[in-house]
Amino acid sequence: xxxxAATGAGVxxxxxxxxxxxxxxxxxxxxxxxxxxxxxxxxxxxxxxxSKRLGCTDKGAFSATGTDRILSMYTFYRxxxxxxxxIHTTGGKIYYTNDPTVGAxxxxxxxxxxxxxxxxxxxxxxxxxxxxxxxDNYAKWDGTTYxxxxxxxxxxxxxxxxxxxxxxxxxxxxxxVYSSNPGDAETFGVSNWVDIAKGDGxxxxxxxxxxxxxxxxxxxxxxxxxxxxxxxxxxxDFEKGFESHFAxxxxxxxxYYLTRRxxxxxxxxxxSKIISEKMDPLFDPAVINLNALATCYAYVIGNQVxxxxxxxxxxxxxxxxxxxxxxxxxxxxxxxxxxxxxxxRMPAGAFARYRNGAVDNLYCSxxxxxxxxxxxSAIGQDNGVTFGTTIExxxxxxxxxxxxxxxxxxxxxxxxxxxxxxxxxxxTAIYKTFPIDLTATSDTWSVGDLWGSGTWGPxxxxxxxxxxxxAYARFFTFRFVDSxxxxxxxxxxxxxxxxxLDAGEWGLYGFFMDATIAxxxx
Amino acid sequence: xxxxxxxxxxxxxxxxxxxxxxxxxPTKKMRSYxxxxxxxxxxxxxxxxxxxxxxDTTALIDLILMDLPSYA
Numbered sequence: 291x292x293x294x295a296a297t298g299a300g301v302x303x304x305x306x307x308x309x310x311x312x313x314x315x316x317x318x319x320x321x322x323x324x325x326x327x328x329x330x331x332x333x334x335x336x337x338x339x340x341s342k343r344l345g346c347t348d349k350g351a352f353s354a355t356g357t358d359r360i361l362s363m364y365t366f367y368r369x370x371x372x373x374x375x376x377i378h379t380t381g382g383k384i385y386y387t388n389d390p391t392v393g394a395x396x397x398x399x400x401x402x403x404x405x406x407x408x409x410x411x412x413x414x415x416x417x418x419x420x421x422x423x424x425x426d427n428y429a430k431w432d433g434t435t436y437x438x439x440x441x442x443x444x445x446x447x448x449x450x451x452x453x454x455x456x457x458x459x460x461x462x463x464x465x466x467v468y469s470s471n472p473g474d475a476e477t478f479g480v481s482n483w484v485d486i487a488k489g490d491g492x493x494x495x496x497x498x499x500x501x502x503x504x505x506x507x508x509x510x511x512x513x514x515x516x517x518x519x520x521x522x523x524x525x526x527d528f529e530k531g532f533e534s535h536f537a538x539x540x541x542x543x544x545x546y547y548l549t550r551r552x553x554x555x556x557x558x559x560x561x562s563k564i565i566s567e568k569m570d571p572l573f574d575p576a577v578i579n580l581n582a583l584a585t586c587y588a589y590v591i592g593n594q595v596x597x598x599x600x601x602x603x604x605x606x607x608x609x610x611x612x613x614x615x616x617x618x619x620x621x622x623x624x625x626x627x628x629x630x631x632x633x634x635r636m637p638a639g640a641f642a643r644y645r646n647g648a649v650d651n652l653y654c655s656x657x658x659x660x661x662x663x664x665x666x667s668a669i670g671q672d673n674g675v676t677f678g679t680t681i682e683x684x685x686x687x688x689x690x691x692x693x694x695x696x697x698x699x700x701x702x703x704x705x706x707x708x709x710x711x712x713x714x715x716x717x718t719a720i721y722k723t724f725p726i727d728l729t730a731t732s733d734t735w736s737v738g739d740l741w742g743s744g745t746w747g748p749x750x751x752x753x754x755x756x757x758x759x760x761a762y763a764r765f766f767t768f769r770f771v772d773s774x775x776x777x778x779x780x781x782x783x784x785x786x787x788x789x790x791l792d793a794g795e796w797g798l799y800g801f802f803m804d805a806t807i808a809x810x811x812x
Numbered sequence: 813x814x815x816x817x818x819x820x821x822x823x824x825x826x827x828x829x830x831x832x833x834x835x836x837x838p839t840k841k842m843r844s845y846x847x848x849x850x851x852x853x854x855x856x857x858x859x860x861x862x863x864x865x866x867x868d869t870t871a872l873i874d875l876i877l878m879d880l881p882s883y884a
Contacts, residue, residue, distance in 0.1 A: 440826070441821075441822045441823040441826040442822065443822070443882050444882070460881075460882055462881045462882075462884070463879075463881055463882055466879075466882070468882075471816075471821075472816075477821050477822075477823065478821060478822040478823075479815065479816055479818055479820070479821055479822075480818055480820040480821055480822055480824065480825050480872075480875075480876055480879075481815045481818045481858055481872065481875045481876070481879075482815055482816060483815075483879060484862065484863055485863060485864065485865060487864065488863075488864055488865040489865070517862070519814060519815075519816055520814065520815070520859070520861070520862045521815065521862050521863070522862040523862065
């Protein structure tokens with residue numbers, strides 16, 4: 291924030307952007323200038339700027355039973371054909387669709403009579419989709435035919451590594467990891483297994499791979515199998531485990547996953563690094579439902595990496611914690627530091643990314659209905675329900691924490707329509723309220739205009755609004771909220787062409803303030 | 813013999829167990845039954861040096877008996 295100024299002096303300053311993201315860990319008076327105390331349903335889509343997120347498009351019901359929900363979903367990529375999206379539901383059924391891009395998706399049943407609670411893990415090998423959930427028989431789907439393989443290990447988790455299928459999560463053999471024969475995911479040698487930290491009282495909760503090692507996650511620790519022939523293995527992280535097989539995600543060469551203590555970044559040969567320190571208070575048993583963390587699911591869309599997490603009192607995810615690896619600063623050695631986080635409240639549980647032709651979409655399960663949704667799509671509501679965005683800065687003192695300031699003028703730079711609120715002196719009551727509408731079209735010149743009328747167009751999407759807050763405080767907190775239902779546009783300049791892309795209803799780039807340092811007031 | 817070189821699959825064992833007259837558990841009777849199926853490879857030492865809880869080698873029959881619960 292601004293430099294110190296003498297009492298009675300004027301101070302002109304500007305916000306420092308929002309690239310620091312959420313910080314709910316630090317004391318309220320110690321937030322950095324670019325950090326936010328609240329950031330819900332907003333995306334950090336331009337470094338330093340923040341926008342309302344897009345909504346969730348209804349892609350139709352997958353069953354006639356309104357209480358059905360999706361347990362897991364997966365995109366089955368087939369080199370010679372369009373990908374299929376598969377879903378496993380609480381109705382004990384697996385469905386597929388050949389085209390999730392249409393308005394109301396047509397779902398065709400693959401199998402029925404399956405578990406209504408244990409989500410299937412999916413993996414593709416030899417152009418066949420294999421699935422297993424620890425309850426039902428290991429099975430395969432080639433795009434048209436469903437076949438069970440009852441002699442295969444009946445594990446909860448699958449992972450393809452080094453030309454073999456790895457299976458784990460048999461409840462009665464909680465430490466055991468099985469491997470298929472090389473090149474054949476349907477035949478398992480009778481002794482192709484190893485126990486990882488046998489009898490340690492823990493259980494395998496995830497399988498993943500960085501391509502070099504098979505990562506075996508237990509709930510309290512992390513291991514790797516580094517030789518697929520001898521099953522040689524070692525402990526990598528002795529105190530951070532994996533909460534959910536479905537909450538392990540890769541982005542730009544890094545693996546991120548959910549642990550009891552937050553989001554961790556896998557560092558292969560050394561213990562993982564917690565990257566969500568600023569979100570530490572979220573991982574309190576009074577805030578999240580520790581007993582349902584196995585339902586957590588991860589997703590990637592654009593440069594956003596997110597995890598759907600259940601809050602206390604809910605058995606299914608209720609919030610999404612979203613990470614922006616690319617907004618992390620670079621160290622002197624060229625390594626990325628830790629990026630910012632935001633949160634969303636979408637009715638979204640399981641996720642599947644789908645890329646085909648010109649389409650690159652994310653789909654998710656609805657946690658409230660028997661539907662599939664398309665999150666972050668060009669719509670202003672979540673399955674017809676209005677959602678609000680809230681962004682709140684830390685308290686700002688203009689470099690003079692002990693004296694009052696008079697906030698004389700303020701300019702807001704952004705787009706769209708929202709409400710600007712001022713709070714003061716760490717209080718929760720709203721002190722000032724200003725509706726901001728940057729959607730009005732400017733008076734641009736037309737052939738009917740006389741000289742001097744209007745301005746030479748086109749109209750700008752990004753606009754400024756001047757306010758006269760007439761506000762006194764020692765500490766100012768700025769909050770931005772809305773209850774809009776539409777979407778907006780975000781200009782992306784590519785040389786001589788400006789692409790106006792779909793974006794949330796509003797965006798905020800910053801605000802500029804003129805204040806006067808006043809005196810001490812008791 | 814390395815683990816992956818064992819010339820039997822889970823399918824083989826599942827087939828034997830389907831014909832077994834009794835409960836699927838590691839009893840002496842089960843051991844004798846499986847030994848009759850495995851033949852001379854029954855006591856073949858399998859390299860298990862990378863298994864924390866096993867010796868450098870383990871007899872094939874013992875490895876199969878240890879994994880019986882997965883066939884249940």
